[in-house]
Amino acid sequence: xxxxxxxxEARISKTGQQPPAxxxxxxxxxxxxxxxxxxxxxxxxxxxVALKQALVELSLQPHQVMVISGIGCxxxxxxxxNSYGMHxxxxxxxxxxxxxxxxxxELKIIAAGGDGDGYGxxxxxxxxxxxxxxxxxxxxxxxxxxxxxxxQVSPTSTKGMKTKSTPAGSVENSINPITLAxxxxxxxxxxxxxxxxxxxxxxxxxxxxxxxxxxxxxxxPCVTFNLDNTHEFFKHRTKKLEDLGHDPSNFAAAMExxxxxxxxxxxxxxxxxxxxxxxxxxxxxxxxGGPLARRPLGVSPEVARxxxxxxx
Amino acid sequence: xxxxDLSIAIGGAAGQGIATPGDILARIFVRRGLHLNAxxxxxxxxxxGHIFLTLRTSxxxxxxxxxxxxxxxxxxxxxxxxxxxxxxxxxxxxYNKDKIKPTTAADGVELCGFSVKELAPAVKGDLVQNTxxxxxxxxxxxxxxxxxxxxxxLQFKRKGAAVVAxxxxxxxxxxxxxxxxxxxxPFSLPDTGKPLAFFEGNQALAMGGAAAGVRFYCAYPMSxxxxxxxxxxxxxxxxxxxxxxxxxxxxxxxxxxxxxHAGCRTMCATSGGGFALMTEALxxxxxxxxxxxxxxxxxxGPATGVPTKTEQGDLWQVMGAGQxxxxxxxxxPTNIPDCFKTVPxxxxxxxxxxxxxVIISDLLLSEGRSSVDPAELDFNVPIDRxxxxxxxxxxxxxxxxxxxYQVTDTGISPRALPGTAGYTHVVATDxxxxxxxxxxxxFTNPHKRQAMHExxxxxxxxxxxxxxxxxxxxxxxxxxxxxxWGSTEGVIREAMEKLAxxxxxxxxxxxxxxxxxxxxxAIMAIVSKAKKVVIVENNYSGQFARYxxxxxSIVADAHIRKYDGEPFMPHHIVDGVKKILVGTTQKYxxxxxIMV
Numbered sequence: 001x002x003x004x005x006x007x008x009e010a011r012i013s014k015t016g017q018q019p020p021a022x023x024x025x026x027x028x029x030x031x032x033x034x035x036x037x038x039x040x041x042x043x044x045x046x047x048x049v050a051l052k053q054a055l056v057e058l059s060l061q062p063h064q065v066m067v068i069s070g071i072g073c074x075x076x077x078x079x080x081x082n083s084y085g086m087h088x089x090x091x092x093x094x095x096x097x098x099x100x101x102x103x104x105x106e107l108k109i110i111a112a113g114g115d116g117d118g119y120g121x122x123x124x125x126x127x128x129x130x131x132x133x134x135x136x137x138x139x140x141x142x143x144x145x146x147x148x149x150x151x152q153v154s155p156t157s158t159k160g161m162k163t164k165s166t167p168a169g170s171v172e173n174s175i176n177p178i179t180l181a182x183x184x185x186x187x188x189x190x191x192x193x194x195x196x197x198x199x200x201x202x203x204x205x206x207x208x209x210x211x212x213x214x215x216x217x218x219x220x221p222c223v224t225f226n227l228d229n230t231h232e233f234f235k236h237r238t239k240k241l242e243d244l245g246h247d248p249s250n251f252a253a254a255m256e257x258x259x260x261x262x263x264x265x266x267x268x269x270x271x272x273x274x275x276x277x278x279x280x281x282x283x284x285x286x287x288x289g290g291p292l293a294r295r296p297l298g299v300s301p302e303v304a305r306x307x308x309x310x311x312x
Numbered sequence: 313x314x315x316x317d318l319s320i321a322i323g324g325a326a327g328q329g330i331a332t333p334g335d336i337l338a339r340i341f342v343r344r345g346l347h348l349n350a351x352x353x354x355x356x357x358x359x360x361g362h363i364f365l366t367l368r369t370s371x372x373x374x375x376x377x378x379x380x381x382x383x384x385x386x387x388x389x390x391x392x393x394x395x396x397x398x399x400x401x402x403x404x405x406x407y408n409k410d411k412i413k414p415t416t417a418a419d420g421v422e423l424c425g426f427s428v429k430e431l432a433p434a435v436k437g438d439l440v441q442n443t444x445x446x447x448x449x450x451x452x453x454x455x456x457x458x459x460x461x462x463x464x465x466l467q468f469k470r471k472g473a474a475v476v477a478x479x480x481x482x483x484x485x486x487x488x489x490x491x492x493x494x495x496x497x498p499f500s501l502p503d504t505g506k507p508l509a510f511f512e513g514n515q516a517l518a519m520g521g522a523a524a525g526v527r528f529y530c531a532y533p534m535s536x537x538x539x540x541x542x543x544x545x546x547x548x549x550x551x552x553x554x555x556x557x558x559x560x561x562x563x564x565x566x567x568x569x570x571x572x573h574a575g576c577r578t579m580c581a582t583s584g585g586g587f588a589l590m591t592e593a594l595x596x597x598x599x600x601x602x603x604x605x606x607x608x609x610x611x612x613g614p615a616t617g618v619p620t621k622t623e624q625g626d627l628w629q630v631m632g633a634g635q636x637x638x639x640x641x642x643x644x645p646t647n648i649p650d651c652f653k654t655v656p657x658x659x660x661x662x663x664x665x666x667x668x669x670v671i672i673s674d675l676l677l678s679e680g681r682s683s684v685d686p687a688e689l690d691f692n693v694p695i696d697r698x699x700x701x702x703x704x705x706x707x708x709x710x711x712x713x714x715x716x717y718q719v720t721d722t723g724i725s726p727r728a729l730p731g732t733a734g735y736t737h738v739v740a741t742d743x744x745x746x747x748x749x750x751x752x753x754x755f756t757n758p759h760k761r762q763a764m765h766e767x768x769x770x771x772x773x774x775x776x777x778x779x780x781x782x783x784x785x786x787x788x789x790x791x792x793x794x795x796x797w798g799s800t801e802g803v804i805r806e807a808m809e810k811l812a813x814x815x816x817x818x819x820x821x822x823x824x825x826x827x828x829x830x831x832x833x834a835i836m837a838i839v840s841k842a843k844k845v846v847i848v849e850n851n852y853s854g855q856f857a858r859y860x861x862x863x864x865s866i867v868a869d870a871h872i873r874k875y876d877g878e879p880f881m882p883h884h885i886v887d888g889v890k891k892i893l894v895g896t897t898q899k900y901x902x903x904x905x906i907m908v
Contacts, residue, residue, distance in 0.1 A: 037753050063733045068570070071741070078738045079750055084730040085738035086573060087750070089596050092566040095558070099570025099578070100730070102554055103528055107574070107731055125566075128559040285554050292554055293575030293729065294703075297525025297695050303550065304691035307519060311509035312342065312686065 027052050029062055032080040043220030043231075044074050044141050046194030051110065051139065052081060053197075054204040060108055067110045068097040070117035073148045074141035074220065077112050091121030094129040097136050098279075104291040105280040108208060109136040115217075116146045116154040119175050123155070130213050131185040135278035137207040137214040140177065141194075143222035144229045151225035161228060178258035181215045182251070182271045188214035189254070189271040193238045194221070195231055196267070203269065212278045219267075234265070241268030248272045314372035316346070316499055319380055320449060321366045323395060324387030327359040329439050333385070333446040334365045336463055338510055338681065340455060341369040345504030348683040349374040349802070351676065351879065356535070356619040362390055364906075371502055374683070375802035379883045382497065383452065385445045386412060396421075398906055404494065406448055408441040424448065424494040431485040435478055443479060444486030451490035454500025460487070509686045513651045513677035514539030514581070516684075517607055520655025521579045522551050523691040526605075528571035528578040530556040530564050532586055535619045536675040537609040540581040561586035565593035565606065572597070572604045573739060575703070575729040577659055581607035584626045585616065587633070594668050595634025598768065600739040601717065601727065603662035603669075603698070605655070610674040612877045621877030622675035624798060624850040627859065630670050631828060639723075639771045641669040642828035644798035648682035649689075650825070656693040661778065664698040665771045666727060672827070674850070676879045677799040699724060702732030710734045715746040719763055723770035772829055779826040781834035786820030792889055793842035795868070797824040797856050800848050800880060807885035817889060824856070836864050846892060848872045848885060870898045878904045 030052040038044050055065060065083035069075035071090035078085030084107070088096045097111040118126055118140045129138075145163065146152040152165040155175040162169050181189045188210040192200040200218060207214030219238070221230050241248075244266060246257055254271035280286050289295055299307070320337060322330045334350065341348050346369045355361035366377045384399055386392040386407045392414055399405055401420030409425030417423055426448065432440050443464075450460055461480050468476045511519070518540045521529065529548075531541040541557065548555040554571075558564045564580050572578040582590065587608040597604050610626045612618035630642055641661055645651045654671060662669040697703060716737040718725040725746075728735030738748045743761055745751050751760050784793075786808055794804045801823045811817040822838055824830075839845055847857045847868040852875040860866050872888035874880055884902035891897050 033747055033749050034754075061733070062736045063731060066574075066730050067738075076750070076753065079740070079748075082736055084736050085748075086570070086600070087738055087740040087742060088569070088600075089566065089592055089741055092562065092593065095563040095566035096570035096573075099528065099530070099567035099572075100574045101570075102556070103571035103574035103576045103578075104731055124559055125563055128563070283554060284549060285552055289552065291574075291731075292527045292552075293571075293731075295527060295552065297527075297577065299522055299551065299691045301692070304523075304689075306550075307522070307547070307691070308509055308686050308689050311511045311515070311684075312339075312507055 025056050025059060025061060027056055030055060030082050032082050034079060036080045037076065038073060039224050041223040042073070043143060043194035043222070044077070046197050046200065047074070047139060047141055047218055047220060048077060048080055050197050050200035050204055053201045054208060057201070057205060058208060065108045065110065066100060067112055068093050068100060069111070070113040070122060071148070072114040072117045072146070074112065074114040075117055091117055092125065093117070094122060094125040094138065098129055098132070098134050101134055101136050102280060102283065102286075103293045105135070105286060106291050110208070111136055111138040113140060114147070115140055115142040115144060115156040115177070119155040119177055127180070127184045130181055130215070132279045133185060133187055133212045133276055135211055135213070135280055137204065137216065139204065140215070140217045141220040142177070142217050143220050143226055145222050145226040147222045147225050158228065176258060177215070177217045178270055179255050182254050182258060185213070186215050186271070187212035187273045187276055188269070190214070190216045190269045191267045192216055192218040193234055193267050194218055195235050196238070199240065199267070206269065210272065211281070212276060237263060237265045238267045239264050241266050241270065246270070314370045316502060317368070317370040317372070317378070318382050318453065318497070318501070319366060319368040319378050320383040320385070321364060321381050321395070322385045322387065323362065323364045323391030325360050325390065326354065326357050326363050328363075328387045329442050330363050330365050330387065333442050334367060336446060336460070337367055337449070339463070340450070340459055341367070342508040342510045342683050344501060345506040345508055346371055346502070346683070347374040347508065348510050348681065349377050350681040351377040352679060353878065354620050362394065364391070371504060375806040376879075376882055378806070379881050383449055385449065387441060387445075388412065395906070404452060404497070406445045408444075422495050424490070426486065426489055431489055432482045435482055440482055443482045444489075447483040447486035448490035448494060451487045452494060452496050454496065457484065457487050508683040509689065510681055510683045511648065512539060512679055512681045513648045513673055514609070514679065515543050516648050516651035517581065517655060517671065517673065517678070518543035519689070520652040522547065522553070523652070523693050524577060524656035524659040525695055526553060526577045526579045528554045528568065528576040530558050530567050530580050532558055532561045532564050532582065534583045534586045536611055536679045537581040537583050537586070537607065539678060540607065561589035562593065565590035568604050568606070569593060569597050569600070569602055573600070573602045573730065577663070579605045579607070579655070581609060583609050583611050584613050584629060587626065587629065591633040592635070594640070594670070595636060595638050596741045597668040598638035598640055599741050601666040601725070601768070602739065603666050605658055605662060605669045605671065607671045607673060609678040610672060618877045620675070622850060622879055623875060623877065624674055624800075625852070625855065626672060627827070627851075627855040630672055631859065633670075637765070637769060639665065639667040639768050640828060641665070641667065641775060642672065643669070643826055644672045644824065645677065646798060646801035646823050646825050648677055648680065649684045651677060652689060656695070660694065660696040661775060664696060664724070665775055666698065666724060667771060672798060674799050699726040701726050701728040701735055703729060707732055707734065713747065716748045717744060717746045717764065717767070719746055719767050722774055723767045776829045776831065779829070779831070781831040782822055782824050782826075782838070784820050784822055784838050787818055788820070788841075790818045790820040790843065791893065792817065792819040792844045792846055793822055793839065794819055794846050794848055794885070794889075795822045795824070795839075795860070796848040797827065800850065803880045803882055804848055804885060806882040807889070810882050810886050811889060815886065815890065817893065819889060830863050832864050835860070836866065839864070839866050844869045844892070846870045846872060846889065848880070850874050850879065870900070872900045872902070874902055876904050
C-alpha cells in the first residue's frame, strides 16, 4: 500500500463527490480513502469486499450508511470504506452506534469490530444492545485472538490455546457468541466465514434489511497470530445451515446448532424473528417528526410557561 | 433589613413522609413571594436511618440554610434525642407526645406536644402526625388555614371526597389545637404578592438542557444526579427528548457521543464514581471533535464514599479526566438559578468549539432547593450550533474532497452531519490527518501529529474571551478576601454579612465559576489587591487552592476546609475568619454541631 502523498491526494479528490443522480451505486463508490493496512491474507479483506457488495446490492448511497467500530485490526474498517464512519474506543462501538441510530434512525448503522473488542471489553454493551433489539447490523470479525496487540488470548479462543498471555494453554472456556446472542434477544443471528464471500454477502444483506439487531459473527482467520484456526481449519469444517435443513425460526434448533463445534461447524442464519419491534420503533418520541438530529431546537413560550408553573 | 428569617426543620426516619410536608411548606412560602433555601440531610437507606430537612424562608434573599432553627418537627424519638439540645431560646419543638418523649430542653424552648390519639382518634396511619404537625406550624407562623385546606384538597383529590375530608379534618384539629395551646411566633408570615418559583439544582440543570435544545439525554442512576434523569424522563414526551437509561456510565458517555455526532445536542449527568468511568470517552469526544455536555454532581468520596453527602472533591478528577492533552471546558455554577443559565451557555460553547464540556455541581446545589424569580427562567436563549454542514438543508458544494479536520487558524473545522450527501468522512479516536485517515498505523508523520495536536489545543485560546471573568463581590477594601468555587457562594456571602454586622470584620468574595479555561489575569489582578486570601473549600486537600497555585502562583494565606459530608454553615466561615485573623491557625476545619 502506497504512502505517496500525491497518490493519497489523488484518491481523496475522487471521494466526497456524489454519483450523478439516477446512476446506480457501484463498489467503486464505496472505495475508502486508503487501502486496508491488514496483513496480506487477512480474513478481514473478505468482510470488506462482502460489506461493500452488500451495500451496493441494497442500492444504498455512501452518505446513508455509517460504519462504527471499536479498536483492533478489524476496527480499522471504517477508514477503508467510503461512508460516514466512527472509529471509536475499544469495546464501545455498540454504545456509540445505539446513540447514533436513535439520533438519526434514517441512517443505516453497521457496527464492526473484532471478537475481543465485541465479546470481551464490549461484552456488557453487546448483551444490552441485543436485548434492546437496536436496529443495526453488527459484523464481528472473529479471529479468536487479539491481533493488533500481537497475539493474546481472546474470549473466543479455544480452551487450551497457547498464546502470548497463555503460554501454557488457556484454561478458560470460550464464549459462544451465537448462543449468547440468541439468548440475549438478538433477532437475527448469523455466522459467516470469510472464505465464503458470496455467502457472507447474503448474510450481511439479510442483516441490514432486518429491522432489529442483526449479528453476523464471521470467522476471519488471522494469518499472523492464530496458527490454529486457519483457513485450513475452517474450510473443511464449515457447513451451511441451509444445506443442513435448519429452520431459523426454531429457537431450540438454533441454540443446539449454535453449540456445535468440532468436525462440523455450522455457518449461515441460525436464528431470525420478525415479530419484535426494534428499539426505535418503541420510542414514542420517534413516532413523528423525522430524525431527532434534524429537529428544530427550542422550547415554545407556552411550554416554557408550563414548565415554570410546575415550580410554583 | 429583613422582617422575617424563619428556619423550620423536619426530622425523622426515611419512610416517615418528611418530603411531603416539606414540599407543602416550600410551596406556601414561594407562593407568598418569600425566598427559600432548603437542604435535606439524608442517608443512603430506603427505610429507617435519620433524615433532617431544613427549610429557611425570608422576605430577603436567602443564601444558605443558615445557622439557626426556629421550629423543629420531630417525627421520631431519634430526632428528638439528636436535636433537642441544639434548639435555642425562643424556638419551638413539635412532637407527637403519644410516642415521643422530650429529653432536656434549654431555657425558653417551647415544647409543643400534641396527642394524635386525642386529635384524630378515628384516623389510622403513621402520617397523621405529619399532617397535624404541619397544620400546627402554619398556625404558629400565622398562615391562614384555608391555604393548607386548598393544598390538601388538591393533593388527595384523586382519592375521593372522603379521604380529602379526613385529611382536612385532621389538619383542622391540629391547627386549632396549636391556636389554643402553643405560643405563636412573634410575626405573621408576610405575603409580598409576587409569587416565586422554587426548584433544586438538578431540575435547574435539566431545564437548562431543555432550553438549550437537548434532544438526547442518557444516564445511569447515581445519587445525587438522578434528579436530572427523572426530570428529563418526566418531560421527554412533552419536549420531544429521547431519554435513555443505559447499562453503565461507560455506555452513557459513548452513547451520548454517538447521538451528538449524529447531530443531537446531548447531555448526561452522573456523580464522581460514574464520571470516573466516563473519562476515556470524554477524551475521545475531544479527539473526534464532537460536542457533548456532561454533568458531575459531586458527592463525598473517595470510592463509593458517602452517597448522600456533599463534597467538592472531584475538581482534580474532572480536570485530569482522560489520557493526554485535549481541549475542554469546565464550569462550576455558583448557585441554583445559575445552573439553569449555565447549560445553554455551555452548549453554545461546546458546539462552536466542537469539544466536550463538563459542569461540576454538588449535592448541595443539585439536591438543595432555592426560590427563583420566574422572570429569571428565560427559555428563549440564543442557540448557536457552530460551523455545521447539513443542519438546515443548505449544503455547500464539495470542492475536491471534504476534510473533517481541516487545519484552520481557529482550530475549528466545519463538521458535516452524518447523512449529508457528499460529505462522507470518518471521525477517529486514533490520531488522524485532516481527512480523518489514521496516521498511527502506516507512518506517524511527526509534523502531522504536531499539527493536529496544535489544531485541537488552539481552540482553547478563543474560548476564554467569551467567558465572563470572575468579579469581586463586596467592598473593594477588605481585611479578608474569601475565595471559593461553585456552591459555596451563598454561604460565603452570608458569612460576609455576619462578619460585617456582628464582628465588624470587612470581607469580600471572589467566586470562581469558569474553571477551564481560567481567567488567570483577572484573578491575579483581583488577588494582588487582597490583604488576606482565604480559600474556602468543601474538600480535604484544598483542590482549588492547588489549582490556583499551579495556574497563577498565588499561595493563599489561609484555608477553611470542610470535609465531613455536610455543607458549610455561615458561622463556620465566620469562626474560621476570626481565628485566622488573630493568627491562631492557617487552616481552619469547622466541626459540624448538628448531628444530621
